[in-house]
Amino acid sequence: MIQTSVDVKELRRLLNPYKLLYVEDNLGLKEKATSLFKKLFAMVYEAADGQEGLEVFEKYKPNFVITDIQMPQLNGIEMATRIKEIAPNTKIIITSAYDDKEYLLQSIALKVDGYLIKPMQVDKITSTLYTIAKDMYEEHQKEVFNNYLHNIFNHQDNFIIMLKGDVAVLANEQALNFFDAKTLLDFKEKFKNFNQMLIYHDTFLYARTPQDVCLERIKKDMDKLYNVKILDKNFSPCHFILKLSQMSDDDDFYILSLTDITELNLLALYDKNSLEHDKALQDEKTIYSLLRAAKDGGAVIKLYNFFKGLTVCNNGILLQVERANSIIKTSAMQLKAARLEKKVVLNCELFPCDLQADSVIDVNFQTQTIKIGKCRMLKTTPSQRKYLILEPDSKHKLTIFYEKRKFDTKAHIVNVSKESTKIHLNYLPAGIKEGDEIVLDMVFSDDVKPYIINTIAKVLKIITIEKEFELICIFDLKHSIQKVLIDYLSSRQMKLVKEFKGLKI
Numbered sequence: 001m002i003q004t005s006v007d008v009k010e011l012r013r014l015l016n017p018y019k020l021l022y023v024e025d026n027l028g029l030k031e032k033a034t035s036l037f038k039k040l041f042a043m044v045y046e047a048a049d050g051q052e053g054l055e056v057f058e059k060y061k062p063n064f065v066i067t068d069i070q071m072p073q074l075n076g077i078e079m080a081t082r083i084k085e086i087a088p089n090t091k092i093i094i095t096s097a098y099d100d101k102e103y104l105l106q107s108i109a110l111k112v113d114g115y116l117i118k119p120m121q122v123d124k125i126t127s128t129l130y131t132i133a134k135d136m137y138e139e140h141q142k143e144v145f146n147n148y149l150h151n152i153f154n155h156q157d158n159f160i161i162m163l164k165g166d167v168a169v170l171a172n173e174q175a176l177n178f179f180d181a182k183t184l185l186d187f188k189e190k191f192k193n194f195n196q197m198l199i200y201h202d203t204f205l206y207a208r209t210p211q212d213v214c215l216e217r218i219k220k221d222m223d224k225l226y227n228v229k230i231l232d233k234n235f236s237p238c239h240f241i242l243k244l245s246q247m248s249d250d251d252d253f254y255i256l257s258l259t260d261i262t263e264l265n266l267l268a269l270y271d272k273n274s275l276e277h278d279k280a281l282q283d284e285k286t287i288y289s290l291l292r293a294a295k296d297g298g299a300v301i302k303l304y305n306f307f308k309g310l311t312v313c314n315n316g317i318l319l320q321v322e323r324a325n326s327i328i329k330t331s332a333m334q335l336k337a338a339r340l341e342k343k344v345v346l347n348c349e350l351f352p353c354d355l356q357a358d359s360v361i362d363v364n365f366q367t368q369t370i371k372i373g374k375c376r377m378l379k380t381t382p383s384q385r386k387y388l389i390l391e392p393d394s395k396h397k398l399t400i401f402y403e404k405r406k407f408d409t410k411a412h413i414v415n416v417s418k419e420s421t422k423i424h425l426n427y428l429p430a431g432i433k434e435g436d437e438i439v440l441d442m443v444f445s446d447d448v449k450p451y452i453i454n455t456i457a458k459v460l461k462i463i464t465i466e467k468e469f470e471l472i473c474i475f476d477l478k479h480s481i482q483k484v485l486i487d488y489l490s491s492r493q494m495k496l497v498k499e500f501k502g503l504k505i
Contacts, residue, residue: 006126014133019043019062023053025071050074069096091132159258166215180233201229202271218244225299238262241297264289270352287375291321294348304345304383305337309390309415310496312337327371336505338370339363347383354378387417390492401439402429418486423471444488451488
């Protein structure tokens with residue numbers, strides 16, 4: 001174990017990306033010091049004199065060089081001078097057994113990064129390396145930071161605001177102009193209360209209470225995109241997609257990006273009380289704009305398909321959005337489910353409701369993409385089903401009793417959950433209407449044992465399909481009966497998972 005006052009774990013983390021060349025003609029000293037260096041650096045190269053050291057450097061281009069001064073053929077100062085000519089940013093530490101002012105002055109002139117007197121002490125070595133490595137790390141962070149800012153601030157039309165904690169420290173020209181701020185100082189004053197910038201709009205991000213700090217809420221879920229409404233300098237409402245990203249895991253710097261999508265005219269779509277809401281739900285142009293906003297914002301799309309009621313859900317990314325079709329990249333399992341069902345439901349945090357594509361134009365397993373036709377908005381949300389709703393086994397049996405009489409008709413269960421069922425009938429019992437009570441005697445099987453469910457049910461809805469009918473019924477289950485039904489649904493779900501996975505498409 002290395003005995004030193006420097007945090008060795010931190011020193012290893014700082015030095016691990018780098019390579020070291022150690023040049024020393026004293027074999028005993030070189031062996032001992034090399035053992036220490038190998039515990040700190042990713043790679044350590046050795047040389048016995050300045051000439052060999054220069055050749056090794058030219059071949060491997062290490063980031064650090066630690067070298068003795070007094071050596072045959074080429075001394076340490078001469079070698080270091082040549083190395084600085086080749087790679088000026090190389091970090092060089094000189095070691096010497098002599099407290100010689102001439103060598104010290106030459107080292108200063110050469111701008112070496114450290115000067116150690118022999119015999120070298122572990123504390124001195126590690127503290128010198130730590131100081132140099134920490135400076136390198138900070139310099140690298142600044143370089144990454146500056147490049148990042150250059151790319152973001154100069155190559156995007158978005159409003160970009162850099163935050164230190166909750167305080168704005170930089171803003172691009174687009175943001176300054178929007179908020180009518182002539183200088184960064186003006187903008188900082190306007191940004192002091194970010195909550196007040198966000199105007200209430202149904203389902204959008206805004207301060208729900210005076211104690212609700214929106215920025216803190218966003219920081220807890222930075223993978224998410226948010227719809228926000230902000231007033232411009234003329235007090236006109238504007239619609240933005242907001243995204244927050246952290247500059248690095250160990251810093252308190254954040255980049256707040258606001259993409260203006262006001263021109264897409266989507267605000268009415270999110271406001272259920274707006275007179276334009278229902279019209280917007282049916283508008284193809286609005287749906288196209290919604291998909292385009294999701295694509296441009298890089299939003300994650302959740303795709304939903306249903307195999308005999310079993311939910312198949314995976315994430316996807318929109319690659320292409322056109323008025324007649326869109327292309328989404330997703331998982332092979334989702335492609336398989338979409339090809340089977342021939343339609344797909346799309347859910348996204350930016351959408352006010354689920355979208356459904358009623359046609360699957362193409363499924364490409366090689367590129368893992370699905371091409372879908374036009375979408376429509378759904379008033380119900382299949383992505384948020386409260387209960388598991390499954391198609392029962394083909395061997396199930398159903399008997400219906402209405403007004404204490406057995407109803408003799410061909411009937412089968414379309415689907416069933418722990419709360420309700422949908423039943424298909426050839427014809428209706430005379431006089432039955434919505435709100436009436438019936439008794440259902442259902443027998444399910446998982447090929448191992450029967451599950452018998454006998455319960456009162458309320459007719460919630462009657463649907464006429466040509467000359468046949470469907471009843472949607474709500475159960476009034478006793479606790480013991482509900483447990484039997486839940487056991488069956490669990491067993492049925494496992495069987496459907498195996499069946500789906502085994503399908504060859």
